[in-house]
Amino acid sequence: MSSPGEDRTAPADDAECEAQRPLVNATHPSSARVYDYLLGGKDNFATDRSAADRIEEAFPAIRIGALENRRFLLRGVRYLAAEAGIRQFLDIGTGIPTSPNVHEVAQEIVPEARIAYVDNDPVVLAHARALMVSDPRGSVGYLDADIRAPEAIVGSDLVHTVLDFKEPIALILSAILHFIPDEERPEEIVRTFIEALPPGSYVLASHVTPEHEPRLRPASAAYREDGVRTRPRTAGEFERLVFAGRGLDLVPPGVVLVSRWRRGPAEPPAPTPAEVSAYGGLAKLPG
Numbered sequence: 201m202s203s204p205g206e207d208r209t210a211p212a213d214d215a216e217c218e219a220q221r222p223l224v225n226a227t228h229p230s231s232a233r234v235y236d237y238l239l240g241g242k243d244n245f246a247t248d249r250s251a252a253d254r255i256e257e258a259f260p261a262i263r264i265g266a267l268e269n270r271r272f273l274l275r276g277v278r279y280l281a282a283e284a285g286i287r288q289f290l291d292i293g294t295g296i297p298t299s300p301n302v303h304e305v306a307q308e309i310v311p312e313a314r315i316a317y318v319d320n321d322p323v324v325l326a327h328a329r330a331l332m333v334s335d336p337r338g339s340v341g342y343l344d345a346d347i348r349a350p351e352a353i354v355g356s357d358l359v360h361t362v363l364d365f366k367e368p369i370a371l372i373l374s375a376i377l378h379f380i381p382d383e384e385r386p387e388e389i390v391r392t393f394i395e396a397l398p399p400g401s402y403v404l405a406s407h408v409t410p411e412h413e414p415r416l417r418p419a420s421a422a423y424r425e426d427g428v429r430t431r432p433r434t435a436g437e438f439e440r441l442v443f444a445g446r447g448l449d450l451v452p453p454g455v456v457l458v459s460r461w462r463r464g465p466a467e468p469p470a471p472t473p474a475e476v477s478a479y480g481g482l483a484k485l486p487g
């Protein structure tokens with residue numbers, strides 16, 4: 201894991217890529233690779249698979265929850281591009297590419313859309329090239345940085361090259377804030393991002409919750425034993441953490457289980473709340 205404040209942009213050529221790429225730690229699980237495995241991806245190691253298997257032993261529906269979170273994220277991006285008129289996205293905690301990615305969904309609707317991706321996992325950085333294939337009419341950039349250094353992200357040249365902070369931006373915090381324990385002051389991190397957003401911007405976020413499934417806690421404990429700390433939060437804690445400040449106005453239906461957020465009629469029936477165990481919401485800053 202890179203340290204907070206590190207600011208490595210996606211490299212321009214292979215040589216630079218090798219020189220800048222940090223060593224991937226294959227002996228300890230990473231949240232990006234565990235999530236990739238849960239979603240059926242191939243960019244993971246034995247240590248990630250065994251960590252995911254231990255989580256799944258405690259909480260057998262974990263893959264359903266991961267898929268529902270991903271569906272929520274993409275529904276939210278579609279809403280932002282198609283209905284809210286958003287053209288710019290700042291996606292923190294991007295994850296290993298999982299098609300379709302945020303830029304693919306946004307640029308299918310608005311080819312000129314501009315997306316700045318941010319993550320601190322070396323495997324995500326290694327795939328930055330795949331992430332960065334933008335529609336020529338739009339723009340996509342990738343920044344290797346830690347959410348716990350929000351000033352470095354909102355002040356980075358890369359982010360300002362891709363995004364125009366005079367126009368509305370959708371800040372995406374999908375399935376990342378539960379990796380920030382209370383002692384790392386997640387509310388200050390979120391506030392720094394939200395204060396940097398121009399008027400009329402949006403905030404989309406999702407978060408694991410312990411409220412519907414008692415087995416979430418042993419699953420979280422198993423993950424912690426493998427070195428990944430998580431802090432599941434209740435709906436109230438999540439709403440206060442992300443959506444309480446700067447006059448944010450929640451888009452209906454508000455903070456709900458990710459499976460219930462504007463689920464389309466063509467989608468399969470929603471799994472149970474216990475299986476989903478994650479809340480999501482989307483809110484607008486005053487314009």
Ligand SMILES: C[S@@+](CC[C@H](N)C(=O)[O-])C[C@H]1O[C@@H](n2cnc3c(N)ncnc32)[C@H](O)[C@@H]1O
Pocket residue numbers: 231232235269270273292293294295296318319320321324345346347348373374375376379
């Ligand atoms: C569960 S994945 C979510 C991926 C994607 N946002 C989604 O919802 O499908 C969490 C991502 O957050 C990233 N992450 C975790 N802690 C981070 C940190 N401190 N700074 C930046 N990224 C972080 C991980 O590397 C991983 O890619």
